[in-house]
Amino acid sequence: MGKNPLHTKLCDLLGIDFPIIAFTHCKDVVAAVVNAGGFAVLGEAMHTPDGIAADIKWIRSRVGDKPFGIDLVLPASAPDASTLEQLLAKIPDEHKRYAAYIKEKYDVPDPKGQQALHQWGGLTHEIARKQLDVILDERVPVFVSGLGSPAFMLKAAHERGMKVFGLIGKARQAKREIEAGVDVIIAQGYDAAGHTGPIGTFSIVPEVVAIAGDTPVVAAGGVTTGRHLAASICLGAAGVWTGTLWLASRESDNDMIIKEKLIAATADDTVYSKSVSGFAMRVLKCPWTEEWAKPEAPRVLSSPYQMLLASDYIQAANDHRRADLMFEAAGQGVSFIDSMKPAKQIVNDMVEEALSVFEEITGEAADA
Amino acid sequence: MANDSLPSTMATVPGFDPARAGKSAECDGGGAIVGTRYAGREEFAGTLTGEYVDHGDPPWRWYLLKDLVRRPEGYPGDAVWCLAENLFVAGEPV
Numbered sequence: 001m002g003k004n005p006l007h008t009k010l011c012d013l014l015g016i017d018f019p020i021i022a023f024t025h026c027k028d029v030v031a032a033v034v035n036a037g038g039f040a041v042l043g044e045a046m047h048t049p050d051g052i053a054a055d056i057k058w059i060r061s062r063v064g065d066k067p068f069g070i071d072l073v074l075p076a077s078a079p080d081a082s083t084l085e086q087l088l089a090k091i092p093d094e095h096k097r098y099a100a101y102i103k104e105k106y107d108v109p110d111p112k113g114q115q116a117l118h119q120w121g122g123l124t125h126e127i128a129r130k131q132l133d134v135i136l137d138e139r140v141p142v143f144v145s146g147l148g149s150p151a152f153m154l155k156a157a158h159e160r161g162m163k164v165f166g167l168i169g170k171a172r173q174a175k176r177e178i179e180a181g182v183d184v185i186i187a188q189g190y191d192a193a194g195h196t197g198p199i200g201t202f203s204i205v206p207e208v209v210a211i212a213g214d215t216p217v218v219a220a221g222g223v224t225t226g227r228h229l230a231a232s233i234c235l236g237a238a239g240v241w242t243g244t245l246w247l248a249s250r251e252s253d254n255d256m257i258i259k260e261k262l263i264a265a266t267a268d269d270t271v272y273s274k275s276v277s278g279f280a281m282r283v284l285k286c287p288w289t290e291e292w293a294k295p296e297a298p299r300v301l302s303s304p305y306q307m308l309l310a311s312d313y314i315q316a317a318n319d320h321r322r323a324d325l326m327f328e329a330a331g332q333g334v335s336f337i338d339s340m341k342p343a344k345q346i347v348n349d350m351v352e353e354a355l356s357v358f359e360e361i362t363g364e365a366a367d368a
Numbered sequence: 369m370a371n372d373s374l375p376s377t378m379a380t381v382p383g384f385d386p387a388r389a390g391k392s393a394e395c396d397g398g399g400a401i402v403g404t405r406y407a408g409r410e411e412f413a414g415t416l417t418g419e420y421v422d423h424g425d426p427p428w429r430w431y432l433l434k435d436l437v438r439r440p441e442g443y444p445g446d447a448v449w450c451l452a453e454n455l456f457v458a459g460e461p462v
Contacts, residue, residue, distance in 0.1 A: 025405055045400045045407065073407040076454040077397025128400075129424050147398050147407045149453030152428045169409060172462050173396050176453055195398070195408040277401045278442070279408025302442030303408060307401055329406060 004366045005358050006229070006351060010216045010239035013163070013183065014039055014067050014142070018351050019239030020229065021186075021218060022343070023071065027055055028251040031062035032343035039239075041069035041144050041165075049130045056138045069142030069165065072131050076148035091305050094298045098291075099309050106287045108325060111315035136160060144186070149173070151180035167220070167241075169197020174208045184216045186241050190272075191222030193244045193331035195281045202235070209236030224333030226353020233354075244331040250342040257323045259340055267332040276310050278303030284334075286327035288313050381422040388431070389418025392458040395433055395450035412448050413438035416457065421449070431455055 008019045017037030022029060030040040042059065044052045052070065059068055102108065135143050136156055143150065143157055144165040150157075157164045158181075166177035167186040174185050187208040189201025197204065201221035209217045219232035220241035232240050246252055248259040261284055271285045275292030278301055283289060288310060292300055300306055317325035341349070359365050393416050398409040414436040421430050429452040436446055456462060 043405060046405045073400040074451075075397075075399030076451045077395055077399060077410055077412060077448050125423055125428070125430075129428070147400075147409070148451045151453045152426055156426055170396060172456060173454065175462060180453065194406045195401075197409060277406065277408060278440070279398070279401060279406075279410065281406060281408065299442070302440050303401060303410070305442070 004355075005233055006354055006366070008216070008233065008238040009214075010039075010184065010218065013216060016067070018347060019218075019233075020347055020350060021069075021239060021241045022246050023241055023243040024246045024252070026246070026251065026253045027058055027062075028253065029246045029249055029343055030059055030068055032249075032251045033246070033347060034059075034063045034066045034068050036344040036347040038347045039067065039069070039142075041071045041142065043071045043146070044131065045071070045073040045146065047131070049134045052131055052134045053138060056134075056140060067141035069144050070135055070140045071144040071146050071167075072128065072135065073146045074128055074132070074148035074150060075125065087304060087308055091301065091309055092298070095301060095305075095309055098298050099312070102288060102291045102313065105291075106325060108313055108316050108322075109320050111312060112319040136162075142183075149177055149180065150182065151177065154181050165218075168208070169199065169204070171204065171207045171211065175211050178212055178215045182215065184218055184238075185212060186218045186220050187237075188241070189219075189221030191282075191332040192220055193270075193282050194329040195277075195279050196221060205232065205235045205237055222331050222333040224331070224336040226350045226355070227357050228333065229350055229354040230357035244329075244334050245337065245346060246343065247328060247330065248337050248340050249346060250340055254328070255318070255321065255326070257321055257326055258328045261323070261326070262328065262330060262334055262337050263339065265330065265337075266335045270330050270332055270334060274300040274306065276307070276314070278306035281329060282331060283329050284327045286317075287325060289327070379424060381427070383420050383422065385418050385420055385431075387418075388416045388457060391416050393431075393433060393450075394438070394456045395448065396454045396456070397448065397450055410440045410443075411438060412436055412440075412450065414448075416455075420452070 010019045016039050020038040022033040022040040025043045030042050033040040139160045142163045146167050150164050163183040165184040166182040168174045187204045189204045191201050205219045216238035218239045218241045219237040223240040223242050224245050248262040271289050272282050273289045274280050275289050395412040400407050414433040417432045419432040430449045434447045
């Protein structure tokens, strides 16, 4: 086969060994993946600017000069500016009664403390901007915009020697961001965990590759194995963006109950539901999602009303560690997560499997 | 509950773009979801008023989209501010 098919332009751009990007909310996973030769991005959307600065310092102390990324959710449309009380008052009684019915049916206890939702108070333009200022001040090697276009801050980032990635769910948004000059575009398909676009990974990736020119495209959504990595390369991607893959890793700070649920789950145990937040998102099925899917359930509210309605259940499930109630965002690739492996082993297994797939296809081994 | 104000203590500069006023547009919107570590995508379509606001430096531009003909189910308002680069205006190249 000759040339190593896993040595892509993403590897050259970032100076990494393997074109595997881990997206995680856990700093330990970031350090482990980066030190294993991959690349990792820490999701910091709900962190304060000071918290982000502390996390960056912590990561640098563990990975040295190796590159890593920080992901923020730049808003793309403006959230409502009402107070929490105003928002709560607008939730219809029918919906409150249905939430109370679920609480009683499943014996959901009260949360132990004030709900985190209420403490945060919303994510405004101003907070997003302050978070971004920290990223720029710290000259984080890679900034990833998980939603809104980062075009307005590209010049400032590039002047600081940073690279900027954009994550998109539609080809037209990819075209906009590529033309604006993002360094990498992440094409995310419907298979992914959490809030995704409506287009499947197998369709969105080559569609974006076709318009990307020299900009590396990274495939996201359902990517969990070396076979997925090989397939993504064949689709024209220069690497993969993986999230669910790390949720049950040894280093992940997820609750052990969630890790066990993820290991036991198959793709059929995930559901694309609006019942958690009012936005359609892929999560593990739980009583809350199942009850809201029933024909007798009221129509799910929009965001942030449905999130306010769900917050009592979510907080109680986590506070009391009720395995029957807890859930997590998970992609359809969850079927392939079958043990709690160290992140380094996950990277190595993925690389080894991808190379053997290419060998299977070509009949030749790749150059190391 | 028309969502036509953008509360912020950041330096903001309002403006008006007559060339865009009255034009149909689509917004690939969304944002972070309070109380979670997730983001959500939301799609809107409506008519641009021409009003915009630049936030901070470098300027982060937002346009006001009103008379929404497409919005997430249950969305309570008839207006939304949209990030300029996530807005697709009829008659303008994508």
